[in-house]
Structures are given as C-alpha cells and as structure tokens.
Amino acid sequence: MEKHIHSPNCNHDHEHDENHFDNEALDDNTVSIKDLVYSRQVIEMITVANDFCLFLEKCETLNKSQILEYLHRIAPLLYLKGSLLPDVQLSDPEATERFVNEIQWEAIFNSMKKILENSDTFYYTDSNLDTIEASIAEHLADIYQDLKDFVWLYQKDTLNPKQNAVFECKALFQTNWGIKLTEAMRAMHLVLFNQQILTSNSNNENWEND
Numbered sequence: 341m342e343k344h345i346h347s348p349n350c351n352h353d354h355e356h357d358e359n360h361f362d363n364e365a366l367d368d369n370t371v372s373i374k375d376l377v378y379s380r381q382v383i384e385m386i387t388v389a390n391d392f393c394l395f396l397e398k399c400e401t402l403n404k405s406q407i408l409e410y411l412h413r414i415a416p417l418l419y420l421k422g423s424l425l426p427d428v429q430l431s432d433p434e435a436t437e438r439f440v441n442e443i444q445w446e447a448i449f450n451s452m453k454k455i456l457e458n459s460d461t462f463y464y465t466d467s468n469l470d471t472i473e474a475s476i477a478e479h480l481a482d483i484y485q486d487l488k489d490f491v492w493l494y495q496k497d498t499l500n501p502k503q504n505a506v507f508e509c510k511a512l513f514q515t516n517w518g519i520k521l522t523e524a525m526r527a528m529h530l531v532l533f534n535q536q537i538l539t540s541n542s543n544n545e546n547w548e549n550d
C-alpha cells in the first residue's frame with residue numbers, strides 16, 4: 341500500500357495558498373469597483389448631469405419657453421441615466437463632501453422663479469393622497485444641488501470620492517432628486533404644452549378673423 345507522507349510544511353503552504361487566493365479576490369474586487377466607477381453608465385450620467393447644471397447656471401439669459409423646451413427634453417434623459425447607475429458600496433464616509441451651499445441654491449431658485457413667474461406653482465398628490473402645493477423652481481434647485489455635488493465629488497483625483505459620488509447619486513435618485521424630477525416633469529409638461537395650445541388657438545383665431 342502506498343504511504344502518503346505528511347509534510348510538516350503542508351499547513352503552511354495551504355495557508356499561503358489561501359492568502360494568495362484572498363489577495364486575488366481582493367484585487368478582483370478592487371478592479372470590479374474601478375470598472376463600475378468608470379463605467380459607461382456613470383460617464384453618461386456625469387455628462388448629462390453636468391449639462392443640466394451648467395444650463396441652470398446660465399438660465400437668466402434665456403426666456404421661459406427656451407428653458408422649458410430644454411428641460412422637458414433633458415429631464416427624461418436624466419431620469420433614465422439615474423436609473424441605470426451601477427450599485428456600488430459607500431467606500432470611506434469621510435471621502436463624501438457636499439459642495440453646493442445655500443447661496444448657490446438660492447441663486448438657482450430665484451432665477452428660475454423669476455423666469456417662470458405665475459407658472460412656477462403646481463400641485464401633486466403624495467402617498468397619503470393629500471394635495472401638496474409645490475414649486476418647479478424649488479424642485480429644480482434641489483435637483484441641481486444633488487447633481488452638482490455628484491459632478492464635483494466625482495472630479496476628485498482618487499477612487500474613493502468617485503465611488504462615493506456614484507453611491508450618493510444613486511441613493512439620492514431613489515429618495516430625492518429622482519422623485520422631484522418626475523414631479524417637475526409633469527408640471528413643466530403642462531406649462532409648456534398648455535402654453536403652446538393657447539398660442540396655437542390664438543393664431544387660429546387670428547387666421548379666421550383675417
């Protein structure tokens with residue numbers, strides 16, 4: 341019968357192999373996180389979010405129709421890109437920062453409210469079936485704050501802030517800016533197309549009178 345000789349170093353070699361595999365798993369996990377953070381879904385979200393924020397920052401130079409035309413096109417795209425963000429874990433809580441302050445928020449809010457005028461107020465029904473009075477300008481300023489923080493945090497040089505930026509953006513999409521975006525979309529849709537219907541009816545009346 342063949343005898344199996346037990347080497348005194350066998351356990352040590354086995355432990356070494358386990359450590360080796362653990363390190364490989366850790367490396368694979370790190371690569372996986374990096375792939376997610378630099379994925380096409382995240383880059384596209386960054387691109388659309390940055391475009392949205394830059395637009396709101398210069399909105400004072402535009403009229404109501406121009407703003408609503410742009411927003412009613414980019415809002416569904418923002419929602420789509422937010423829903424496609426990958427699932428990542430919060431890395432280092434200390435690597436998460438908020439950048440938009442109250443003054444910057446108020447600047448966006450005041451600009452939008454001034455432009456929208458009497459079209460700013462809208463109503464929606466909450467989960468308790470209560471009717472809530474809301475403001476398009478306030479919703480847009482809140483969305484701007486979440487997305488601008490996302491863009492700025494993602495621009496940090498190291499992986500941890502970028503990872504946290506993706507985590508925060510997806511979490512806030514589910515609990516804040518995604519909800520407010522859908523509410524604002526409906527309100528802007530009604531303002532935009534009611535305005536177009538009124539303009540069309542007015543033009544038809546003028547044509548008939550002529």
